[in-house]
Amino acid sequence: MNLHIFLILLMLPLLKIWFDLIRGEAVFVPLPKTTIRKMLKVARTSKKDIVYDLGCGDGRVLIIAAKEFGAKAVGIEKNWFLYRISKWRIEKEGLRKKVKVLHKDFFGVNLSNATLVFAYLSKKVNRKLEPKLMKELKKGTRVLSASHPFENLRLVKKFKTGHFYSYLYVI
Numbered sequence: 345m346n347l348h349i350f351l352i353l354l355m356l357p358l359l360k361i362w363f364d365l366i367r368g369e370a371v372f373v374p375l376p377k378t379t380i381r382k383m384l385k386v387a388r389t390s391k392k393d394i395v396y397d398l399g400c401g402d403g404r405v406l407i408i409a410a411k412e413f414g415a416k417a418v419g420i421e422k423n424w425f426l427y428r429i430s431k432w433r434i435e436k437e438g439l440r441k442k443v444k445v446l447h448k449d450f451f452g453v454n455l456s457n458a459t460l461v462f463a464y465l466s467k468k469v470n471r472k473l474e475p476k477l478m479k480e481l482k483k484g485t486r487v488l489s490a491s492h493p494f495e496n497l498r499l500v501k502k503f504k505t506g507h508f509y510s511y512l513y514v515i
């Protein structure tokens with residue numbers, strides 16, 4: 345293969361990330377584990393919870409929620425490569441019975457089973473997601489959002505996580 349074509353092919357995933365960023369989409373930036381722990385602690389996550397991570401990336405939120413807080417967890421990830429990484433990590437951790445990962449767009453998944461929703465997305469995606477959360481989630485469901493607030497959900501706590509704020513809401 346011509347070297348130029350090879351280099352262009354190599355650049356395609358980076359170009360896609362760049363375009364997504366410009367359009368305000370939520371691209372893969374993993375949260376530090378200390379931040380995830382703090383957020384799940386603030387929401388009083390327990391073994392009674394079913395945690396949905398919307399855009400689960402490499403599965404780290406699911407693993408911490410299940411291993412350290414005893415919760416069941418469902419991750420939804422539209423990027424096939426990240427979905428495979430999540431699946432692999434969950435198998436490796438022996439969490440197959442407690443954690444499920446779906447290779448889907450979360451806008452097409454019914455979220456009504458969740459008791460706690462975790463989101464680290466973007467301002468634009470949160471705005472689009474908010475009506476779905478209000479429509480589908482049961483009364484009393486908690487929603488955690490890292491860095492990007494929701495405009496119309498009932499805010500219970502705003503707290504510092506590293507160099508940004510995170511938010512806890514109750515439906």
Ligand SMILES: C[S@@+](CC[C@H](N)C(=O)[O-])C[C@H]1O[C@@H](n2cnc3c(N)ncnc32)[C@H](O)[C@@H]1O
Nearest residue numbers: 370372373374375399400401421422449450464
């Ligand atoms: C900022 S990362 C957060 C990853 C993980 N939740 C964490 O906190 O470490 C956002 C993730 O959401 C995924 N994502 C964005 N929009 C999505 C959608 N509509 N459906 C499913 N996944 C989506 C991206 O592919 C990316 O992996």
